[in-house]
Amino acid sequence: MKFKVVFHLDWDDESALIMGLNNITNMLAAISSEAAEIHMVANGESIRLFREDLTLKYSETIKELHDQGVRFCLCNNSMNKFGFKKEQMLDQCEIVPAGIIELCKLQNAGCAYIKP
Amino acid sequence: MKFKVVFHLDWDDESALIMGLNNITNMLAAISSEAAEIHMVANGESIRLFREDLTLKYSETIKELHDQGVRFCLCNNSMNKFGFKKEQMLDQCEIVPAGIIELCKLQNAGCAYIKP
């Protein structure tokens, strides 16, 4: 069995991001990364948490999890709304056209949904 | 592919409602309304946000989205608990017997779940 899951962030709330990163770390400690397909989708104000110039304690964790295959997706609608450019964000992030559509597609493809 | 989704509200938190309405507006800008099946289910204290006498900035948005086929469902258990009557709520709202049962049915029918 492959564990497919998408974590959803939308508020500018560092504690929710850290909760999500801990969740993913625990998952990958319990199962091999080959048995997991893990996505994090951020829309709304939560995209601020992924700015590269915020040298925060969790950016290293994001890099490590990305190396293990975790996708970090930022909503392009939200990027435009708040005036962010791709080069301002952590390199590990991928821009998706609309976060909500991504969440629909992933759940439709069999991912469990988790809101930290 | 049809995008089927249910947005869930439960707290009396205007910012969560506005986030959800923005999410839906973005969805309908990205895909045609024919390709979407969108529900919003409110239970618990969140039903207060749909009172008609609150002439709030978002009631116009609810009317516009409803015209595009979005369903707004209020939980009848919560209506009774807080002593609200259907005629006090925005006309665009539909009363469902139990919000949680509606959420189960919709997910069972293939809707993605999103909690703003």
Add this chain to the structure above:
Amino acid sequence: MKFKVVFHLDWDDESALIMGLNNITNMLAAISSEAAEIHMVANGESIRLFREDLTLKYSETIKELHDQGVRFCLCNNSMNKFGFKKEQMLDQCEIVPAGIIELCKLQNAGCAYIKP
């Protein structure tokens, strides 16, 4: 039709637990317990809410719902992180190895997800 659902808690927020318990009570008033398969999965700091020595107003509700077949699952990773032992928690709780994995498995097995 069987209504299968998992409620997810992660923050140390009594009001979210009470919302979830009300949701379940309403469900079981609307349908028979035979037609329902109901789980509550707590991880992160939310596990504190299930300590036995907290003689809180909702512990009786948990017992009644458990008698009707509702499962209450606590994440063992979180138990270890916060230094709790099984015997400190309400008897009605079951310890699962990883709350997030449990949430994935249950959704994969057809449970709707609800985050109060």
